[in-house]
Amino acid sequence: MALERTFSIIKPDATRRNLTGKINAKFEEAGLRIVAQKRIQMTMAQAGEFYSVHAERPFYGELCEFMVSEPVVVQVLEGENAITRNREIMGATNPADAAPGTIRAEFAESVGENSVHGSDAPETAAVEIAYFFSGLELVG
Numbered sequence: 121m122a123l124e125r126t127f128s129i130i131k132p133d134a135t136r137r138n139l140t141g142k143i144n145a146k147f148e149e150a151g152l153r154i155v156a157q158k159r160i161q162m163t164m165a166q167a168g169e170f171y172s173v174h175a176e177r178p179f180y181g182e183l184c185e186f187m188v189s190e191p192v193v194v195q196v197l198e199g200e201n202a203i204t205r206n207r208e209i210m211g212a213t214n215p216a217d218a219a220p221g222t223i224r225a226e227f228a229e230s231v232g233e234n235s236v237h238g239s240d241a242p243e244t245a246a247v248e249i250a251y252f253f254s255g256l257e258l259v260g
């Protein structure tokens with residue numbers, strides 16, 4: 121077991137429906153600790169760069185438009201195996217496939233508007249955390 125940090129976003133469909141507290145309760149109840157957090161209005165440039173791995177996918181334009189449509193909450197979660205654990209708590213990308221009790225099963229509206237982002241590996245977690253937070257803003 122390893123103490124890890126992972127990057128999380130509460131997406132616009134969830135901030136719009138006032139679900140930030142309910143979503144973060146899921147993380148905290150599962151033992152993940154929020155060690156950095158801010159609510160921001162993402163810019164198109166930030167969204168495009170953040171999701172650049174998907175630039176060739178057909179949903180990329182719509183995804184970027186969605187991410188700037190309302191404020192988001194960017195945050196860093198810390199805990200044992202936080203990267204994998206966060207993905208388990210989030211559930212599958214498509215809420216139709218998400219296990220009962222997961223955030224996406226309970227709150228997501230569609231495969232695109234699916235309430236949360238979570239890093240998928242240690243390398244991406246490190247890059248994504250550094251994209252939005254300085255070291256001084258991580259207070260474990």
Ligand code: CDP
Nearest residue numbers: 179183212213231232233234236237238240
């Ligand atoms: O977010 P996750 O890592 O589970 O999924 P992804 O495959 O990395 O895709 C990133 C995001 O693109 C998803 O969370 C969706 O918001 C969006 N997406 C979409 O709109 N349509 C798809 N068919 C797949 C992903």
Ligand code: MG
Nearest residue numbers: 237238239240
């Ligand atoms: Mg992903």
